[in-house]
Amino acid sequence: MVHVTRGFTGRHPATDDRLPPGQYLTDDFPVLSAGPTPAIRRDEWTFSVTDGDQALRSWTWDEFMALPSEDITVDIHCVTRWSRLDTTWRGVAIDDLLADVDTAAEYVLARSYGGYTTNLPLEDLLDGKAWIAYEHDGEDLPAEHGGPARLLVPHLYLWKSAKWIKSLDLVEDDDPGFWESLGYHDYGDPWREQRYQGD
Amino acid sequence: MSEHRDGNALAGPLADIFTVEATTAEVQCRACGLSTTLAQLVVYGPEPGLVGRCPGCSEHVIRVATTPSGTWLDLGGATSFHFTSTATRASSR
Numbered sequence: 001m002v003h004v005t006r007g008f009t010g011r012h013p014a015t016d017d018r019l020p021p022g023q024y025l026t027d028d029f030p031v032l033s034a035g036p037t038p039a040i041r042r043d044e045w046t047f048s049v050t051d052g053d054q055a056l057r058s059w060t061w062d063e064f065m066a067l068p069s070e071d072i073t074v075d076i077h078c079v080t081r082w083s084r085l086d087t088t089w090r091g092v093a094i095d096d097l098l099a100d101v102d103t104a105a106e107y108v109l110a111r112s113y114g115g116y117t118t119n120l121p122l123e124d125l126l127d128g129k130a131w132i133a134y135e136h137d138g139e140d141l142p143a144e145h146g147g148p149a150r151l152l153v154p155h156l157y158l159w160k161s162a163k164w165i166k167s168l169d170l171v172e173d174d175d176p177g178f179w180e181s182l183g184y185h186d187y188g189d190p191w192r193e194q195r196y197q198g199d
Numbered sequence: 200m201s202e203h204r205d206g207n208a209l210a211g212p213l214a215d216i217f218t219v220e221a222t223t224a225e226v227q228c229r230a231c232g233l234s235t236t237l238a239q240l241v242v243y244g245p246e247p248g249l250v251g252r253c254p255g256c257s258e259h260v261i262r263v264a265t266t267p268s269g270t271w272l273d274l275g276g277a278t279s280f281h282f283t284s285t286a287t288r289a290s291s292r
Contacts (some may be wrong), residue, residue: 032246036203036241036243184264195266
């Protein structure tokens with residue numbers, strides 16, 4: 001297994017400069033749930049990528065663990081106003097999962113075990129900006145935080161980092177996901193405080 | 200185990216929308232067909248929003264989110280609501 005540290009966050013500026021508008025710092029990791037925590041056995045877990053009606057790739061847990069992984073240190077920001085700095089994860093870069101994929105799709109609908117969905121522009125998952133994470137703080141990712149594996153897109157509000165990730169569907173149309181269809185912002189940039197539709 | 204409450208947690212935001220006591224309304228889950236009262240739903244939230252789930256199949260029946268622009272309500276997980284005459288009369292007194 002290859003572990004790569006990209007130094008994604010670079011040199012950290014002062015803490016105040018790392019806190020988006022309207023956010024407060026916490027050392028806790030609050031759990032927000034829109035439903036029951038799904039119990040997903042690793043020997044039954046699969047993760048797939050589709051493009052329209054076409055299934056492009058699929059991995060079992062063992063196959064996914066054999067992929068090159070990265071150590072990731074990032075700040076995360078929840079739309080409910082808490083932020084945590086320097087959180088540590090291990091996971092597989094979306095760049096690696098979508099390598100050599102030729103698609104006309106410009107958007108992604110992330111689907112989770114349990115039925116949750118969230119929509120993102122495809123370009124926001126590429127160029128070292130997003131991962132499928134399966135460890136947090138050096139431990140297996142706990143189920144309440146999205147384990148066995150979750151999407152991690154730290155430059156957007158955390159509702160975009162879908163827990164219990166099951167698939168990434170590459171799509172041409174930007175159809176709203178679970179919270180985006182209930183008044184939350186379509187994109188969710190914490191630095192522009194895009195919490196709700198119209199922000 | 201995720202923390203959740205019963206459907207009475209929906210009473211506050213729904214009182215801002217309905218003129219009747221909504222939590223006593225009977226609702227049928229679109230996914231499995233189970234009929235129950237709103238008060239018997241399994242509710243997660245309140246942030247980012249309240250999600251009322253069917254006690255039978257766990258699919259979401261009702262979703263409510265309050266944002267600065269107002270209240271968002273999704274009833275797409277239900278096939279019907281039955282507001283009983285008792286609840287309607289009580290609210291009109």
